[in-house]
Amino acid sequence: MMRDSSTNDSCSVASTRAGAILTIDLEAVRANYRLLRATGAGAVCAGVLKADAYGLGMAQVAAALVAEGCTAFFTAHLDEGIRLRTLVPPAATIYVLHGPMPGHAAACVDHDLIPVLNDPGQIAEWRALARTLGRALPAAIQVDTGMSRMGLAPADLARLAADPHWLAGIDLRLVMSHLACADEAQHPVNERQRLNFEAARAHFPGVPASLANSSAVFLGDGYRFDLLRPGAALYGINPQPGSPNPLRQAVSLSARVVQLRTIGAGDIVGYGARYVAPGPRRIATIGIGYADGWLRALSGISYAWVDGVAVPFVGTVSMDSVTLDVSALPEGRLAPGDTVDLLCAQQTVDDVAAQAGTIGYEVLTRLGSRFERRYI
Numbered sequence: 001m002m003r004d005s006s007t008n009d010s011c012s013v014a015s016t017r018a019g020a021i022l023t024i025d026l027e028a029v030r031a032n033y034r035l036l037r038a039t040g041a042g043a044v045c046a047g048v049l050k051a052d053a054y055g056l057g058m059a060q061v062a063a064a065l066v067a068e069g070c071t072a073f074f075t076a077h078l079d080e081g082i083r084l085r086t087l088v089p090p091a092a093t094i095y096v097l098h099g100p101m102p103g104h105a106a107a108c109v110d111h112d113l114i115p116v117l118n119d120p121g122q123i124a125e126w127r128a129l130a131r132t133l134g135r136a137l138p139a140a141i142q143v144d145t146g147m148s149r150m151g152l153a154p155a156d157l158a159r160l161a162a163d164p165h166w167l168a169g170i171d172l173r174l175v176m177s178h179l180a181c182a183d184e185a186q187h188p189v190n191e192r193q194r195l196n197f198e199a200a201r202a203h204f205p206g207v208p209a210s211l212a213n214s215s216a217v218f219l220g221d222g223y224r225f226d227l228l229r230p231g232a233a234l235y236g237i238n239p240q241p242g243s244p245n246p247l248r249q250a251v252s253l254s255a256r257v258v259q260l261r262t263i264g265a266g267d268i269v270g271y272g273a274r275y276v277a278p279g280p281r282r283i284a285t286i287g288i289g290y291a292d293g294w295l296r297a298l299s300g301i302s303y304a305w306v307d308g309v310a311v312p313f314v315g316t317v318s319m320d321s322v323t324l325d326v327s328a329l330p331e332g333r334l335a336p337g338d339t340v341d342l343l344c345a346q347q348t349v350d351d352v353a354a355q356a357g358t359i360g361y362e363v364l365t366r367l368g369s370r371f372e373r374r375y376i
C-alpha cells in the first residue's frame with residue numbers, strides 16, 4: 001500500500017486530502033453548557049441546535065449535551081426536529097420554533113415534537129388536530145413582545161384569550177418570547193420586552209416561561225424565568241460583545257497550503273487585480289474559499305496564523321482559495337500540504353466576524369461541507 005509521507009499524525013491518508021480541517025471541541029461545548037446552566041441559577045437549560053447546531057454538527061453536539069444532562073432542545077424547522085428526534089433519548093423534549101407549516105401539524109405528533117405556536121392559525125390547527133385525535137397535545141406558545149418577528153401579537157393574544165376555550169385540547173408546556181437586543185445589555189428595548197412578557201404571562205397562569213437566549217442569560221435574574229434557550233454561547237460566541245468572553249472557543253479551523261510562489265514589485269494577486277505587490281513578496285495559496293464560508297468580505301482584511309505570526313490575506317478571496325502574504329515567515333517555513341490557522345487562540349469566530357462586518361453566528365453557520373471534521 002502506498003504511504004503518504006506527509007501523514008505524521010493520526011489522520012488517515014484520505015483525510016489529508018481536504019483543503020481545510022475543522023476541529024470541534026465537544027468538551028468546550030460541554031463546559032459552556034455547564035457554565036450557562038450554573039449562571040441560570042435554577043432555570044432549566046435547554047440547547048438550541050438549529051442550523052445543524054450552528055454548523056458544528058447536530059448529532060455530535062446533541063450527544064455532548066445529553067451527556068451533560070440536557071433534556072430540552074430547540075430546532076427552527078420541523079425537519080430539523082424530526083432528525084433530532086432520532087439523536088436524543090425518547091424522554092428528551094424537542095421544541096420546533098417555527099411550529100408546523102400549514103397542513104403539517106400531524107408530523108409533530110408522529111415524531112413526538114412540541115411545536116412553538118406563533119399565530120392564531122397555528123393555534124387553531126393544533127386545537128383541531130387535538131380534537132381529531134381525541135386527546136390533548138403538548139405545545140409551546142410564543143408571544144411577540146416587541147421584535148415583530150414571530151409570536152402572537154398582543155392584540156391577537158388579548159382577542160384569543162377572551163375565549164375561555166382558546167386552549168381547548170392544548171397541553172401548554174411553555175410560554176416564550178425572544179429579545180431583539182439582548183447582546184446590548186444597556187439597550188432600553190430589553191426592559192420594555194421583559195415587562196411586555198410579564199404582562200403576556202398573565203394569560204398563562206402556572207405555565208413555565210422562557211425569554212433568555214444566550215445573551216439574555218447574562219442580563220440578570222429578571223430575564224431568566226424557567227427555561228434558558230442558549231445557542232451561540234454553547235458554541236463559544238461571546239454573549240456580551242465588548243466584555244471578556246466567559247465561554248470557551250469550540251471550533252478551530254486550519255487550511256492547507258496548496259502552492260507557494262515568489263512575486264516581484266508590480267505583480268498582481270487575485271481576481272480584479274486588487275492587490276499589487278509593492279516589492280518582492282512570498283505568496284501562499286490555501287485551499288479554502290467563500291464556497292466554504294470563508295467570506296469574500298474578508299478579502300484583504302483578514303489573517304491566517306502561523307507560529308503566532310499573522311499573515312495577511314492579499315487579493316480577493318476566491319471560491320476555493322485564499323492568497324496570503326507569508327513574507328514575514330522564515331523562508332521554507334511552509335510547504336504544500338502544511339496548514340495555517342484561521343480560527344485559533346489568536347483569531348476567534350467573533351474576531352473573524354468583526355473583520356467581515358458580520359456576527360459570529362453567521363461565520364459559524366456558513367462553515368462549509370468540504371472540510372475534514374475532527375471532533376475532540
Ligand SMILES: *Cc1c(COP(=O)(O)O)cnc(C)c1O
Pocket residue numbers: 048050097177178212213214215229230231232233
Ligand atoms: C436562535 C434562537 C435562540 C438561540 O439564540 P442564541 O442567541 O444563539 O443563544 C433562542 N430563541 C429563539 C427564538 C431563537 O430563534
